[in-house]
Amino acid sequence: MTTTPSGAAAGAPAIEIHDLHKSFGPVKALDGLELAVTHGQVAGFLGPNGAGKSTTIRVLLGLLRKDSGNVRLLGGDPWRDAVALHRRLAYVPGDVSLWPNLSGGEAIDYLTRLRGTVDKRRKAELLERFELDPTKKARTYSKGNRQKVALVAAFMAEVDLLVLDEPTSGLDPLMESVFMDYVREAKDRGTSVLLSSHILSEVEKVCDTVTIIRAGRSVESGTLDQLRHLTRSAVTTVVTGDPAGLAVLPGVHDVQTTTVEEGTRVTFDVDNADIGGVLTALSAMGVHSFTAAPPSLEELFMRHYGDELAQEEAAAKHAADAAEPGARSRAGAR
Amino acid sequence: MTTTLERPAPPAPAAPAARGGSTLTGTWSLIRFILRRDRVRLTVWTVLIVMFYAYFTAALGLMSDTPGALEARGALMETPAGIVMGGPGYGIDNYTVGASMANEGTVWMVLALSIMSILHVVRHTRAEEESSRSELVRAAVVGRHAPAVAAVVTLVLVNVVIALVSALAMTGAGGIDELPMADSLGMTVGVALSSIVFGAIALVLSQLSEHGRGATGLSLAVFGLAFAIQVAGNLREIPGGTTLSWFSPIAWAQQTRAFVDLRWWPMALSVVAILLLLWLAAILASRRDFGGGMIATRKGRADAKASLRGPFALAWTQQRMALLWSCLGLGLMWFATGTLIPDIGTMVGDLVSENPAMAALFGDDPSTFATGFLGVIVLYAVLCCAAYAIVMAARPKAEETAGRLEIALARPVSRGRWLGAQLSVATLGAVVLTAVSVYALWFGAVVVGESEPGFGPYSEVFLAQLPAVLVYLGFVAALFAWAPRLTGLGWALLGYTFFIGFFGPLIEDMPDAAHYLSPLYWVPEAFVEDFDGVAFVGLLAVAAVLYALAFVGFRRRDVVTT
Numbered sequence: 022m023t024t025t026p027s028g029a030a031a032g033a034p035a036i037e038i039h040d041l042h043k044s045f046g047p048v049k050a051l052d053g054l055e056l057a058v059t060h061g062q063v064a065g066f067l068g069p070n071g072a073g074k075s076t077t078i079r080v081l082l083g084l085l086r087k088d089s090g091n092v093r094l095l096g097g098d099p100w101r102d103a104v105a106l107h108r109r110l111a112y113v114p115g116d117v118s119l120w121p122n123l124s125g126g127e128a129i130d131y132l133t134r135l136r137g138t139v140d141k142r143r144k145a146e147l148l149e150r151f152e153l154d155p156t157k158k159a160r161t162y163s164k165g166n167r168q169k170v171a172l173v174a175a176f177m178a179e180v181d182l183l184v185l186d187e188p189t190s191g192l193d194p195l196m197e198s199v200f201m202d203y204v205r206e207a208k209d210r211g212t213s214v215l216l217s218s219h220i221l222s223e224v225e226k227v228c229d230t231v232t233i234i235r236a237g238r239s240v241e242s243g244t245l246d247q248l249r250h251l252t253r254s255a256v257t258t259v260v261t262g263d264p265a266g267l268a269v270l271p272g273v274h275d276v277q278t279t280t281v282e283e284g285t286r287v288t289f290d291v292d293n294a295d296i297g298g299v300l301t302a303l304s305a306m307g308v309h310s311f312t313a314a315p316p317s318l319e320e321l322f323m324r325h326y327g328d329e330l331a332q333e334e335a336a337a338k339h340a341a342d343a344a345e346p347g348a349r350s351r352a353g354a355r
Numbered sequence: 356m357t358t359t360l361e362r363p364a365p366p367a368p369a370a371p372a373a374r375g376g377s378t379l380t381g382t383w384s385l386i387r388f389i390l391r392r393d394r395v396r397l398t399v400w401t402v403l404i405v406m407f408y409a410y411f412t413a414a415l416g417l418m419s420d421t422p423g424a425l426e427a428r429g430a431l432m433e434t435p436a437g438i439v440m441g442g443p444g445y446g447i448d449n450y451t452v453g454a455s456m457a458n459e460g461t462v463w464m465v466l467a468l469s470i471m472s473i474l475h476v477v478r479h480t481r482a483e484e485e486s487s488r489s490e491l492v493r494a495a496v497v498g499r500h501a502p503a504v505a506a507v508v509t510l511v512l513v514n515v516v517i518a519l520v521s522a523l524a525m526t527g528a529g530g531i532d533e534l535p536m537a538d539s540l541g542m543t544v545g546v547a548l549s550s551i552v553f554g555a556i557a558l559v560l561s562q563l564s565e566h567g568r569g570a571t572g573l574s575l576a577v578f579g580l581a582f583a584i585q586v587a588g589n590l591r592e593i594p595g596g597t598t599l600s601w602f603s604p605i606a607w608a609q610q611t612r613a614f615v616d617l618r619w620w621p622m623a624l625s626v627v628a629i630l631l632l633l634w635l636a637a638i639l640a641s642r643r644d645f646g647g648g649m650i651a652t653r654k655g656r657a658d659a660k661a662s663l664r665g666p667f668a669l670a671w672t673q674q675r676m677a678l679l680w681s682c683l684g685l686g687l688m689w690f691a692t693g694t695l696i697p698d699i700g701t702m703v704g705d706l707v708s709e710n711p712a713m714a715a716l717f718g719d720d721p722s723t724f725a726t727g728f729l730g731v732i733v734l735y736a737v738l739c740c741a742a743y744a745i746v747m748a749a750r751p752k753a754e755e756t757a758g759r760l761e762i763a764l765a766r767p768v769s770r771g772r773w774l775g776a777q778l779s780v781a782t783l784g785a786v787v788l789t790a791v792s793v794y795a796l797w798f799g800a801v802v803v804g805e806s807e808p809g810f811g812p813y814s815e816v817f818l819a820q821l822p823a824v825l826v827y828l829g830f831v832a833a834l835f836a837w838a839p840r841l842t843g844l845g846w847a848l849l850g851y852t853f854f855i856g857f858f859g860p861l862i863e864d865m866p867d868a869a870h871y872l873s874p875l876y877w878v879p880e881a882f883v884e885d886f887d888g889v890a891f892v893g894l895l896a897v898a899a900v901l902y903a904l905a906f907v908g909f910r911r912r913d914v915v916t917t
Contacts, residue, residue, distance in 0.1 A: 082765050084914040104769045112765035118758035120673065124655025127663060134664045135766035141658075155657040160566065171762065184765075 033096035035213035041090035052237035065224030065231040066217040111175035115187035117167040119159035126155025132174040165191035253290040262306035381497035385505035409524040444594035446615035453614025472554030479506035482567030518547035545608035548625035555632035562639035666776035693799020726882040733881040736792040745845040747781035748831035822894035829901025836908030
């Protein structure tokens with residue numbers, strides 16, 4: 022907007038992180054993290070508490086110094102060009118702490134004036150939409166209201182990048198939807214957004230791409246569609262023929278059968294790559310009804326953080342298979 | 356429809372009274388929890404207070420070996436300055452170690468213990484509620500009054516322990532003949548009860564104010580008032596004070612006349628006051644909501660003033676009230692001290708002419724009596740300014756740990772600009788406060804017609820002392836930048852300076868190097884030695900290096916948020 026740091030070309034990726042490492046003493050917070058956000062994209066940044074989301078964001082903001090790796094923010098170096106880069110971004114921390122003797126309105130004005138001038142109409146609109154009383158002293162605000170102060174301050178100006186670290190953790194669903202409106206508005210203006218969260222539905226609503234991290238490493242990233250591609254679909258079908266052949270097909274998991282009026286109801290998960298073979302086999306069995314649901318992000322997430330759980334399950338299933346070949350128990354179902 | 360509702364009825368909740376659930380349920384667990392949580396804190400307080408009792412007694416015992424020294428001290432205690440710093444003056448005609456201990460020590464021991472009591476009570480009542488930790492506790496099987504009662508019980512406990520051990524320490528340090536056990540107990544128990552009174556006042560104020568800081572501030576203000584009442588009462592008549600003195604809880608400890616003519620009944624006033632205050636607190640607590648107070652929080656502005664622009668303006672709004680109150684409080688105190696200077700000169704002069712042995716203590720030259728005393732006062736004043744500098748230089752750390760530094764630095768604000776704003780406001784405050792302190796002393800002296808030393812020498816003293824104050828500020832700032840966890844070392848340096856400044860000369864075989872660490876060692880003695888340009892420039896250079904280190908270190912390190 023005002024000054025552009027050297028090397029920042031228009032259309033440069035908003036965020037590029039490659040092989041980022043950061044340790045706090047003996048604790049490895051980030052261990053080879055990869056993250057990319059292209060210009061104008063809304064990127065979800067998912068991970069459980071302690072995965073390294075906030076550490077990554079603080080490195081991006083030049084608050085923490087990286088140990089090694091490449092980090093580019095809006096084409097600049099987040100540590101060296103911090104001031105110039107911060108003119109072009111806005112940040113909302115997960116746990117907002119404000120100056121106890123300032124009112125919410127004063128804190129918003131102060132933060133806004135660090136970058137430019139206060140647009141009073143915009144402020145009034147934001148205060149109204151977020152239902153925030155600006156005259157209360159910051160120390161009397163609840164967590165949600167402190168968060169609203171930071172959100173209003175962030176949405177006050179047009180920036181190139183919004184960095185939001187679990188910004189809705191204290192908001193009620195109504196306020197969350199107001200927040201989503203403003204994120205969409207920013208996106209329509211061409212603002213890139215990095216939205217960290219451990220709430221999947223939040224990311225699913227607005228994000229174009231998702232990066233999932235765990236223990237300081239990226240474990241998966243891509244567009245929502247791409248990620249779903251890697252995963253299984255849940256299929257429920259009723260067939261008139263004998264479904265026994267399904268279980269041995271490649272990519273088919275957790276087959277369960279129940280006898281119903283129309284024939285046999287079969288439910289199973291199938292790797293999306295193998296869905297063609299399954300459809301061929303099914304058509305030979307006389308399909309009465311068929312539904313296939315894409316996995317929710319919840320399931321994606323469970324797959325990453327339920328590793329141990331999944332292994333246990335697999336082991337349990339294996340044992341059950343050995344004991345009762347052919348007949349699958351429902352016990353292993355999620 | 357009706358059949359679906361015929362589920363077995365849930366067991367009726369046990370009536371609260373059936374299991375002895377009162378508003379005090381859980382008090383015992385909370386007491387144990389407080390003792391566990393504060394085991395280090397309370398131990399440190401206890402050890403420090405007991406050591407102070409023992410040290411003070413031993414120091415006076417040593418002094419009494421010099422013939423006439425205690426008499427001279429007693430004579431000093433009859434002067435207004437002595438009354439302000441000491442007490443109602445029981446036993447000053449025959450000033451023994453015990454009488455001196457009770458007369459001069461009581462008010463300071465009440466001060467130290469009251470600060471402990473006020474902090475303890477607020478910490479375990481209002482501050483807990485404010486932080487919503489108490490919400491978790493209260494949601495468990497814990498009665499409404501249990502947290503407050505647990506705070507009071509532990510408060511009484513720690514005060515009683517301190518009183519008993521201190522009495523043993525005093526009698527032990529001074530000898531049973533000089534300091535009988537009963538009198539030692541009379542002093543320490545009286546002090547402990549006064550301190551509990553202030554703890555109970557803090558409990559009442561914790562019901563009124565919604566914020567821990569507010570409750571602490573109000574309680575300390577009440578202590579200040581009690582101190583002033585006691586001084587005003589004692590100034591009119593010595594020994595014993597006047598009726599006015601008795602309106603101060605501090606007097607209830609002083610009036611036991613320990614080591615002179617011990618009487619126990621003034622302590623009953625403390626006990627009655629404690630019970631009344633606890634009763635009042637209970638009434639207020641039953642009327643208010645959880646988390647609520649009785650003093651409403653004021654509304655703020657919806658829009659910031661045009662002047663609130665940039666980190667410097669914010670640092671100024673954060674520090675100005677502290678600066679204002681420090682200037683007012685310390686300014687008044689040093690002004691009052693200044694008005695006493697002529698009395699000191701004459702009084703010491705009389706003493707020396709009556710008793711040639713006194714000359715050993717105060718020197719032969721009458722013209723230096725007052726300046727010697729002034730030097731000590733300047734030392735106190737500068738240490739107060741250094742304390743202010745340390746507090747303000749530690750402000751950035753509070754901003755950082757609270758996470759406010761993070762949101763400021765996420766805006767286009769460089770680290771240098773942010774730290775520069777914090778430190779320049781702190782430096783400005785320290786300069787103003789030092790000037791106010793020194794010139795208040797001068798003005799107090801001028802008002803009572805003491806024209807020597809004049810404005811010039813006072814200005815020299817101000818200039819000479821200022822760089823030392825800035826060294827403390829720079830030291831804490833550098834610690835903040837390089838080792839934020841060690842910021843508290845600033846207080847260690849101040850404590851060390853105090854120790855070296857007051858007790859260093861008394862210790863034989865003290866290596867010179869031990870003095871060098873004290874910034875004030877390099878400052879020429881006020882009103883005695885000439886202004887030393889080399890020391891001035893040298894100290895300024897040290898401060899400058901420390902400031903520079905702060906900026907360099909702060910630009911390099913991670914911003915830490917807890």
